Amino acid sequence: MSSLIQVNERKRLFIGLLTASLLTAGGLALAVWYLIVSPQQSAAYQLVLLVLILVLVGTVVLVGFGLAGILLTLWLSKNVKWLQGPMRIALNTFFPLVLGVGKVFRIDMDRIRNSFVQVNNQLIEAMHIKLKPESILILAPHCLQRSSCPYKITTDIENCRRCGKCNVDDLLKMRDEYGVNIGMATGGTLARKYVKEYKPRAIVAIACERDLTSGILDANPIPVLGVMNIRPHGPCVNTCMNVPTVESAIQQFVR
Numbered sequence: 001m002s003s004l005i006q007v008n009e010r011k012r013l014f015i016g017l018l019t020a021s022l023l024t025a026g027g028l029a030l031a032v033w034y035l036i037v038s039p040q041q042s043a044a045y046q047l048v049l050l051v052l053i054l055v056l057v058g059t060v061v062l063v064g065f066g067l068a069g070i071l072l073t074l075w076l077s078k079n080v081k082w083l084q085g086p087m088r089i090a091l092n093t094f095f096p097l098v099l100g101v102g103k104v105f106r107i108d109m110d111r112i113r114n115s116f117v118q119v120n121n122q123l124i125e126a127m128h129i130k131l132k133p134e135s136i137l138i139l140a141p142h143c144l145q146r147s148s149c150p151y152k153i154t155t156d157i158e159n160c161r162r163c164g165k166c167n168v169d170d171l172l173k174m175r176d177e178y179g180v181n182i183g184m185a186t187g188g189t190l191a192r193k194y195v196k197e198y199k200p201r202a203i204v205a206i207a208c209e210r211d212l213t214s215g216i217l218d219a220n221p222i223p224v225l226g227v228m229n230i231r232p233h234g235p236c237v238n239t240c241m242n243v244p245t246v247e248s249a250i251q252q253f254v255r
């Protein structure tokens, strides 16, 4: 079975919405073109519309190349270097439009974000990045810590007594085994602080769909492998993670 067919439903959702966004922008360009050729418009008005259409067409062409790059990368499982720029533009600048189109079709926002993370992860995997462990940062949310635990680990993860009652213990085991860095973040501000402090060249981030998506876009151009957290007690309390998935994400980056 070809890799393209293996692009599962979750990835197809984002790619489908990206294509729909591209068609929407193309349709908008056509509408502007219709206004330009309409004889009632003044020359100044037509000039403004012409600039607008040039920007729109330029963006549509760039994002079109980006979409082609994403599909090629997923298909070949190989990085297509010369399409990296358009791919980044397609993922970053069109993401709000993708969410907007999803809203029109009443698609759950978290499903779209999840799909975006899957696509992002496969694109990162295709880059075959190999780094020294100290260049890798694991960013984890503080809600992984058991809510009844009295030790404050967001200021210093060494405060964890490693009792094994939550996944913080597993994170520390992986840190010791692979020699990577860890940051437990209470939100975006602290996450950015860890990125500034450790200057990672790659990140393994564990979070919910919303935080992962904004984190991946924020960290750009640093590659981020996203691992969705598990929320058996609802959001932001006593969350868990799939340990083998996190470990395999670390292994993908470690030289």
Ligand code: SF4
Binding pocket: 145, 146, 149, 150, 151, 153, 160, 161, 162, 163, 164, 165, 166, 167, 168, 169
């Ligand atoms: S492993 Fe134990 S000590 Fe460490 S954060 Fe979790 S509950 Fe607290």
